[in-house]
Amino acid sequence: MLSKAVKTCFSGVKNVCRGGQVLSTANTRLQHSQPQEGDAPPSNRPETSSAKTLMDIGTRRIFNDDHDMFRESVRRFWTEEVVPYHKEWEKAGMVSRELWQKAGEQGLLGILTPEEHGCTLTALAQASPSTLRFACPTSAKTAAHGISLFLVEKGMPGFQAGKKLEKIGLMAQDTAELFFEDVRLPASALLGQVNKGFYYLMNELPQERLLIADMAIASSEFMFEETRNYVTQRKAFGKTIAHLQTVQHKLAELKTEICVGRSFLDNCLQLHSEKRLDSQTASMAKYCLFLVEKGMPGFQAGKKLEKIGLMAQVNKGFYYLMNELPQERLLIADMAIASSEFMFEETRNYVTQRKAFGKTIAHLQTVQHKLAELKTEICVGRSFVDNCLQLHSEKRLDSQTASMAKYWAFVDSRIQPIYGGTNEIMKELIARSIVSQK
Incomplete structure (x- = not known):
């Protein structure tokens, strides 16, 4: 059935994206995803897409x-020590110092800093209003080379903090102007080596972006569960609004975007633990997961086909292609991503060679930004599909997760939304688990 569908439906793009090669590669990837002798035993922990919430x-x-015990401890601390006082801190414009002290006592601060360096004290110092870390130029050789880091304590001559600034968001975080006038610091105030400040800051950027991405996806997960609880309880015309197909499909879209983003972020966390997370990959995580959090219209790649009029064809549906279920959908998802990867490289080669007004069009910022968006979407999709391949090798790939892979991965393809079950059917399958009773 799948072979016949591929020959019929994929022939229109075969010359563009080498469909035969893609199909062969996808089959090979599925075959090699099977567990090999000597492999570590597979984890039996469910992925986010398969979890109850x-x-x-x-x-x-x-x-x-x-990790589970630590997460339980952090969640309990947050529920007891943060949530009840958050509105109070927003009015005050800052978090109480007592919170940091309690967090330090619970071992929740400076986790990555070795104990011999005073991890809790270090974390408190950076959060304390009495000690600040700042960068300033110490050499004029180059912009990057001439920056050093210093610790400045409150009360030092020449240093003064202005009044707190009112902000639209992050109201519990104190923000103020800082004034430095003829400040003189002892040699002991130097943090690290002279002229190495810029490099210290750059080395920490991937981790900082990873933390921002993690906060974005965690917020999205929370907002999704709040939304699900609301639509399964709110009634209209005698039924909950979760019975409305439009609501179910929107929930399916949101859950797919969140789970794909979570899979990519977990991959980044793994890379970071292995000290292999680079700035580009961390930037992708921050960029794409920020889009998920922004009210979660999320990634727009999946909407491209609807904009060019394919939606009518999709809505008609090719239901006879629904027989193979998870493995078929994973194969289609892998083909779609492989097609997108090939087309991206073809596009990159074109824009780096095509000239206009004496320069290649790759010099145009709008072109560069669009390439960055597309590469991020493709890399996030590839990460999720690879995770599904791993689940498939462990015989733990369920229909919902495979549906997410297939729905997400038609980024730049004009045919994948149709066979293997239309993407409207994918939404139906995903939505069933969302609106069903827990």
């Missing part, structure tokens, strides 16, 4: 039981 503890293969 997106906020379940005990999920995700990057974690173990120790």
